[in-house]
Amino acid sequence: MQRAVVLGGSIAGLMAARVLSDHADDVVIVERDGLGPADTGRPGVPQIKQLHVVLEGGRLQMERWFPGLTAELIADGAVPSDGDAIEHYFDGVRKVPVAEETTIGLTRPFLEGRIRDRVLGRDNVRLVPGLVRGLLFERGRARGVRFAPRGAEDAKETETLTADLVVDATGRSSRLEHWLRDAGWQPPRLDRMRIDLRYTTALFRRGDELPGVAVVQSLSSPAPAGTPQQDFGVVAEVEGGRWMVVLSAYGQPPNRDAATFVERVRDTPGAPFAEIAACSLDSDIETYQMADSRRRTFTGLGRFPAGLVVVGDAFASFNPVYGQGMSSAALHASCLSAFLRSGERLDEPAWGYFRRAEVVVDAAWGLSTLGDLAMPHVTGPYPRGYRFTSWYVEKLGIASMTDAEVNRRYLAVAHMREHPRVLTGPSTLWAVARTLRATRRRAPVPPQRSGSGSVANRLRSTPAS
Ligand SMILES: Cc1cc2nc3c(=O)[nH]c(=O)nc-3n(C[C@H](O)[C@H](O)[C@H](O)COP(=O)(O)OP(=O)(O)OC[C@H]3O[C@@H](n4cnc5c(N)ncnc54)[C@H](O)[C@@H]3O)c2cc1C
Structure with missing residues (x-):
């Protein structure tokens, strides 16, 4: 050519x-x-x-x-993390960590x-x-x-x-x-699927709070129609010793007021958010509105x-x-x-x-x-088999709270490493059913901390696929 x-x-x-x-x-x-x-x-x-x-x-x-991009980014300040350093919360409860999970925190520019x-x-x-x-x-x-x-x-x-x-x-x-x-x-x-999403991001100075933590994500159950939806939040340590925090809300008016943002960060479910809200704000409050996925x-x-x-x-x-x-x-x-x-x-x-x-x-x-359609304000279009799929995904979500293998498979799909079909294969169906049966029999056990090794080394040595 x-x-x-x-x-x-x-x-x-x-x-x-x-x-x-x-x-x-x-x-x-x-x-x-x-x-x-x-x-x-x-x-x-x-x-x-x-x-x-x-x-x-x-x-x-x-x-x-x-080749070598990850190592270059890490050498110049991007923050590698894995396993225990990545905390996922659902309705304020921490999910079981997945030792194999890795990510790098950096700013988009x-x-x-x-x-x-x-x-x-x-x-x-x-x-x-x-x-x-x-x-x-x-x-x-x-x-x-x-x-x-x-x-x-x-x-x-x-x-x-x-x-x-x-x-x-x-x-x-x-x-x-x-x-x-x-x-x-x-x-x-x-x-197009109307989602009416508002994103709000700001940077905070990182101090010695939350040692060993680099990424925190908080998701919550959909609120019933007519009641306010809890903010979703993600915090990632990024280059320059900073926390980058994003809150996402559905159907809210724009708000760039710093005090309001800090308050919302503090109120986001998951203990780390209150600690980050206590850090000093280091940027303007940036908002972005997205009407639809398309x-x-x-x-x-x-x-x-x-x-x-x-x-x-x-x-x-x-x-x-x-x-x-x-x-x-x-x-x-x-x-x-x-x-x-x-x-x-x-x-x-x-x-x-x-x-x-x-x-x-x-x-x-x-x-x-599928996640968006669970929100009462999102009204379709619904894919074929939606009722059954959403029923199963809810069960998968419950099992992924405490079963590290189910959570590992879920994350592999969510992180676009595996095709979603792995979540409906016989071994995953069996693992979900087994975990739900066990969960019904006993109260949930708090997740164990997993060993992680040197994440920077693991990320650096990732072979080109
Ligand atoms: C609020 C928000 C948060 C996001 N968070 C994440 C995230 O956490 N992780 C993630 O992976 N993705 C995220 N995304 C998505 C991500 O930003 C995009 O998928 C990514 O930028 C790739 O998009 P793109 O290159 O296709 O388009 P864009 O990044 O939108 O770039 C389009 C480019 O085309 C240029 N352009 C447009 N029109 C013309 C024209 N007529 N002539 C010449 N040039 C033109 C623009 O200047 C621009 O450079 C987020 C998106 C949004 C809106």
């Missing part, structure tokens, strides 16, 4: 560009925010100041495409900046600052892109770049439907232009409470690699890519929307 053009240079676009650099002579990223470092004020990524959790499944893919450095460090990748205005089509295929160079966004004139493959990585507000319709193509189906479905379209694929949030954008976005983007990049290596023709629609990526989207969408 001579040239590939990637629209958007955030996580999904950067991951796709890395993959494409193995297949195209020239890879061009067209990014409206330009070349600057992934600073915290980047308007094209308004969620950049919110806490971004890197799920293990996504980290493994990032490591696959950028730090991660994106390092990935960007690695991608732009490749000889055949360059970034053109500009605002994409539309696609070029020619004889049944996408042929490139029309864009306004940065600084001339208001001018009528646009520049063009031709390409053999165009990748839409412009995020959840992608204008793909308009671009396709304008050229007479049928747009993909767009599904996904596009490409397979099943009668016609679609060849030479066009879609990655990241432009494909599917989920409730961020589940932390799936960057990992999905990384997995999409690996799907793109598998498609390009399969030898499928580029002058035909990239169904082979869309089929692979939809496996990732289905898995992530299924997990996150």
